Amino acid sequence: MAGKTALVISAHSADFVWRCGGAIALHEERGYDVTVVCLSYGERGESAKLWKQEGMTLETVKTERRKEAENAARALDVSDIQFFDLGDYPLELDSGAKDRLVDVIRKVQPQFMLTHSQYDPYNTDHMYATRIALECRMIAQAWGHNPGEKVLGAPQLYLFEPHQTEQMGWKPDVFLDITQVWEKKKAAIECMRGQEHLWHYYTNVAENRGNHFRRNSGGQAGGRDCRYAEGFQSVFPRTVDEL
Amino acid sequence: MAGKTALVISAHSADFVWRCGGAIALHEERGYDVTVVCLSYGERGESAKLWKQEGMTLETVKTERRKEAENAARALDVSDIQFFDLGDYPLELDSGAKDRLVDVIRKVQPQFMLTHSQYDPYNTDHMYATRIALECRMIAQAWGHNPGEKVLGAPQLYLFEPHQTEQMGWKPDVFLDITQVWEKKKAAIECMRGQEHLWHYYTNVAENRGNHFRRNSGGQAGGRDCRYAEGFQSVFPRTVDEL
Amino acid sequence: MAGKTALVISAHSADFVWRCGGAIALHEERGYDVTVVCLSYGERGESAKLWKQEGMTLETVKTERRKEAENAARALDVSDIQFFDLGDYPLELDSGAKDRLVDVIRKVQPQFMLTHSQYDPYNTDHMYATRIALECRMIAQAWGHNPGEKVLGAPQLYLFEPHQTEQMGWKPDVFLDITQVWEKKKAAIECMRGQEHLWHYYTNVAENRGNHFRRNSGGQAGGRDCRYAEGFQSVFPRTVDEL
Amino acid sequence: MAGKTALVISAHSADFVWRCGGAIALHEERGYDVTVVCLSYGERGESAKLWKQEGMTLETVKTERRKEAENAARALDVSDIQFFDLGDYPLELDSGAKDRLVDVIRKVQPQFMLTHSQYDPYNTDHMYATRIALECRMIAQAWGHNPGEKVLGAPQLYLFEPHQTEQMGWKPDVFLDITQVWEKKKAAIECMRGQEHLWHYYTNVAENRGNHFRRNSGGQAGGRDCRYAEGFQSVFPRTVDEL
Amino acid sequence: MAGKTALVISAHSADFVWRCGGAIALHEERGYDVTVVCLSYGERGESAKLWKQEGMTLETVKTERRKEAENAARALDVSDIQFFDLGDYPLELDSGAKDRLVDVIRKVQPQFMLTHSQYDPYNTDHMYATRIALECRMIAQAWGHNPGEKVLGAPQLYLFEPHQTEQMGWKPDVFLDITQVWEKKKAAIECMRGQEHLWHYYTNVAENRGNHFRRNSGGQAGGRDCRYAEGFQSVFPRTVDEL
Amino acid sequence: MAGKTALVISAHSADFVWRCGGAIALHEERGYDVTVVCLSYGERGESAKLWKQEGMTLETVKTERRKEAENAARALDVSDIQFFDLGDYPLELDSGAKDRLVDVIRKVQPQFMLTHSQYDPYNTDHMYATRIALECRMIAQAWGHNPGEKVLGAPQLYLFEPHQTEQMGWKPDVFLDITQVWEKKKAAIECMRGQEHLWHYYTNVAENRGNHFRRNSGGQAGGRDCRYAEGFQSVFPRTVDEL
Secondary structure (H helix, E strand, O other), X not given: OOOOXXXXXXXXXXXXXXXXXXXXXXXXHOOOEEEEEEOOOOOOOOOHHHHOOOOOOHHHHHHHHHHHHHHHHHHOOOOEEEEOOOOOOOOOOOHHHHHHHHHHHHHHOXXXXXXXXXXXXXXXXXXXXXXXXXXXXXXXXXXXXXXOOOOOOOOEEEEEOOOOHHHHOOOOOEEEEOHHHHHHHHHHHOOOHHHHHHHHHHHHHHHHHHHHHHHHOOOOOOOOOOOOEEEEEEOOOEEEOOO | OOOOEEEEEEOOOOHXXXXXXXXXXXXXXXXXXXXXXXXXXXXXXXXHHHHOOOOOOHHHHHHHHHHHHHHHHHHOOOOEEEEOOOOOOOOOOOHHHHHXXXXXXXXXXXXXXXXXXXXXXXXXXXXXXXXXXXXXXXXHOOOOOOOOOOOOOOOEEEEEOOOOHXXXXXXXXXXXXXXXXXXXXXXXXXXXXXXXXXHHHHXXXXXXXXXXXXXXXXXXXXXXXXXXXXXEEEOOOEEEOOO | OOOOEEEEXXXXXXXXXXXXXXXXXXXXXXXXXXXXXXXXXXXXXXXXXXXXXXXXXXHHHHHHHHHHHHHHHHHOOOOEEEEOOOOOXXXXXXXXXXXXXXXXXXXXXOOEEEEOOXXXXXXXXXXXXXXXXXXHHHHHOOOXXXXXXXXXXXXXXXXXXXXXXXXXXXXXXXXXXXXXXHHHHHHHHOOOHXXXXXXXXXXXXXXXXXXXXXXXXXXXXXXXXXXXXXXXXXXXXXXXXXX | OOOOEEEEEEOOOOHHHHHHHHHHHHHHHOOOEEEEEEOOOOOOOOOHXXXXXXXXXXXXXXXXXXXXXXHHHHHOOOXXXXXXXXXXXXXXXXXXXXXXXXXXXXXXXOOEEEEOOOOOOOOHHHHHHHHHHHHHHHHHOOOOOOOOOXXXXXXXXXXXXXXXXXXXXXOOOEXXXXXXXXXXXXXXXXXXXXXXXXXXXXXXXXXXXXXHHHHHOOOOOOOOOOOOEEEEEEOOOEEEOOO | OOOOEEEEEEOOOOHHHHHHHHHHHHHXXXXXXXXXXXXXXXXXXXXXXXXXXXXXXXXXXXXXXXXXXXXXXXXXXXXXXXXXXXXXXXXXXXXXXXXXXXXHHHHHOOOEEEEOOOOOOOOHHHHHHHHHHHHHHHHHOOOOOOOOOOOOOOOEEEEEOOOOHHHHOOOOOEEEEOHHHHHHHHHHHOOOHHHHHHHHHHHHHHHHHHHHHHHHOOOOOOOOOOOOEEEEEEOOOEEEOOO | OOOOEEEXXXXXXXXXXXXXXXXXXXXXXXXXXXXXXXXXXXXXXXXXXXXXOOOOOHHHHHHHHHHHHHHHHHHOOOOEEEEOOOOOOOOOOOHHHHHHHHHHHHHHXXXXXXXXXXXXXXXXXXXXXXXXXXXXXXXXXXXXXXXXXXXXXXXXXXXXXXXXXXXXXXXXXXXXXXXXXXXXXXXXXXXXXXXXXXXXXXXXXXXXXXXXXXXXXXXXXXXXXXXXXXXXXXXXXXXXXXX
């Protein structure tokens, strides 16, 4: 299964852990090389605990957040993690930053991509990242962008689970059994020392998505005994040889 | 692959041909036993050509429609076709008819089911059939319905392509390559002598869905050279071990 | 313009007045014969003022409501008004009642039909009437329903304005200038003695829809000086020779 | 606060526990009299564990389910619980059953009502119950229905949390802090001996809704320290004197 | 009730009057300090009457519009009105302008905020203002934005009533009784000398929203006798202790 | 019919051919002057065939694309075609480019405008063009934008047919019979030598839209014998004197 790859586009440096840490670890175990791009560190908006410490500086916050993300990536066996350091609250990509993301997409040539939901009134960085993911996927497909490079095919874009799913209009159409890598995801979650209040929350989410997996795989009449799962929403239709 | 089964619920006796004839023929080739239930013959509402003949009677229309459907089923290698003869325009299922459908569902124990779109302002029989399919799927899952029988698991319900898709709010999330069975679908379509005006229409649909298959499987950068396809909308989420 | 016809399907006997009285009067002036079918008198649910009178009986309420509706129909020059007297709160049509409505549809052969919104959590009779209108339109198109009768073509179904439009998910896509028949609509409204609290309300609606007409016909740069209008939502696409 | 009342319409006899047990217990503590109507026992479709026992009969299942529901109701301090025993999978209400429900609504004169989501492809009984709740609310408002009785005002209809919220298109717009009654809800949940697999699931739900409560009440900048919550979707707009 | 505050973000300098003048005056009477930020004067796009005068200049238009807005604010007892003068048709906020808005949000620390609808194909400034309101609300919540400042909690964002509500997909979920301050709103409306054609329109709106208030507070069975109301759509869920 | 005009805003230089070539040719025959603005040549993203040739340069691609578009425009009798050459994948309009588009809109004073769908996850240039069309339509209506110029009225904005309509949420509400100009559209399509794979596809589309035209104009009971049609979605409501 050599050569399979996937790409995660994470608005802030912790998003990939809560939302698709299981998918990352599982696909690494299945032979994928998973690349994670953190567009920002979430240094301004998602680091309240650090900012509550006296004398905190932006650089220190970034350094701490980067360490946490690197630790989590290690726990998940991430093949490559890149920090674009573009700033958060708000996140903004100029033309150069988009090109940089296109370069990564083309280099990785992912079988599938993962990013945020299409709508998020609480956190406009999240929906902005999704908009950018779609735009850069399109650019990466353009034969006239850096002619001579290998252009991108048509990888699925999965939207991972946002906080407060119903408010985001997010509807999962696929559940992934992450039972076999749960301990890795748990370890990654526990690297996020600044957001300890979310550890239990996302354990609950994983358990309850496990219940959804069981239901949709057969329920009490043959459902798989999945303990932990993650849900994803597909942007594009699938192409198959069997329903 | 012995033991795999699928079930099509068709409001009128021709619907299964235009809308999922390719899926039927393909899965038969893949070892599935596909059962088709025609809830009515479409004898009142979808047999204009016959009714334009002098002296036509309801029984004759039904007989003709049944012959056409049986011929088409044969062309598609359908394992079993059943005619419930419940009347059309409007189609209505009383409690007994629902039980009869539940019996079929339980007997077939389908890996997946196929039926109409959830909305159809042109043809309320279609959306009614979908409502009934959901209701009977639920009843078939009930341990207290005919206790002792094998209850149903959680098969996917695919909604096949309606006429004028956009007016029905139907959005395909999966495209199935039916190139290898296209000749069978074509033959089945041509059994529908009363609706010759639709032969070319659904050939166009199959070709254009082939284009969509190619786009979504990679486009000009590696897309599969699919010539004919069918699209389906899933009602329920999938459960997977790999994205 | 002889031979043009239209059909209004009104759940309760006053609905046609508030919601499309202008359209009726205007099309009568333009040579249409407009038929109104009142499925019920709204005798139980929309006659509070009458029921507050001592000793009131169902028959008296019906008689009063019928008189009001007939007066209003006269004010609007309605060609034909029919009372099906099927009961309200809830309204229900059995198979015979549907056939009766199909008979009217076929006899009228309307260029267009008018009925309620598709959703109404306040008044389930309204959305039920729309469901029935779609079903009966379909039956009227069936060559096998009363073979030999002239079948129905494909008339537009317009959904007239419900109370509290936003709660019903109703979105008008056409505004009709009813300025020239406003006095007729006003007279019809004032026939509704039992619902005097709505006279001013629907005058406001007509004025404000006039504003919308002006905006959408050009605004301050050439908009038509319409004073009163009605809005409608189309269920089906239009077919045209010019955009 | 004497005289305040609320009404829960539960398709099956356990639904009220998982979905709004906290709301019930809390409002009882606040002086409301809460009435629960169980339209069925869920005896066929939601009692798999019982049916797996040898020699089980429908009557025994109903008896067991009733006991569980009564115990849970007691744990929640429910003022009145009524079992309509209308059958499940599918649930159906004829005209008489609707009248019976209208009678309860009028007798209770609830400040607010609680029922299921508007859509549920897994469980059509649930969405049917909601349709009936809207219809009976409307009938209860009709001055001509049993003239002389006190008619219903315009109570809010809250839709409680379904299983797999995103698949149902359910979006909560209000979170209720149930921390002070959590032990009661927990006790009620543990009365449901036939559905032990859901105890942990709905504990997770309550905890995570607590997180949503905290976020929406101020987050890390002043959010209330709510531990357990329930979410509800309102069907109708609110009327207020202050935003 | 000292210390309560609210913030209105108005794309053009007259929007706050038509759309939430009643809410402003009412909350001022209830002890709130309401701040209004006018992002532009609407000098290019919403001042047709002025531009039709010979020799008109941009500066004069702005001055006139400012005067009108200040007069209206006075009529409504607005505590503070600020003019950002960012230009209109199109309105655009650069990074500095966003920071300025964040500063106001943090300084005001509003209990709730008010702005435009999420969609407006007629007036893209309106939906842009909403997008910016969400973004700046998020920035104001970031502990790392101007560390040391008091961060924002989680105030509700209400979307006030747009023109042609149905075209904007706007659906009110709360009606506010503004009867007691109607004379103030009327006075404020009449300050808008350049848009006299809208005075009557928005009086109609207020009256008809009063009807909606009455209906939703009980209708003919106990509804409050509200004469004038305003409607709002909430972006975020509420957190409550009682339903 | 002198003086009638229409304006097409095409993100890339070939879009206008596939999507509204028939509408253009037909309205030219009906006496309209149709102006086409190509915002870019689609030189990077929609010219794969050219880029596959050795030694290809951006300038050569643009030149070829322009030639093709000019040839197609000639085949369709386009009155005026303008190339803004703003770049593609991604397309971006700065303030100056928007003003240039506003100038064209005001000069043309179109009876109606045509552009892309509101959503397109495959091609963000398309939805960006629609956003810009709405914004520039608004600016063109502003009396204070270049005071003294003739301001724009309220022309309809039609959204032409995207590729994979269902994925874009595009729903046609009007079908235009293009049978009489089909040969012109076919000739224009065949000018697109770089996208030969789409010729057959869009012929199928035109034929099947012809079927939709027939259905919606009466079906087997009087439907017009239209052979080729195009579908459009209206953004704004229509204003009429007859339904």
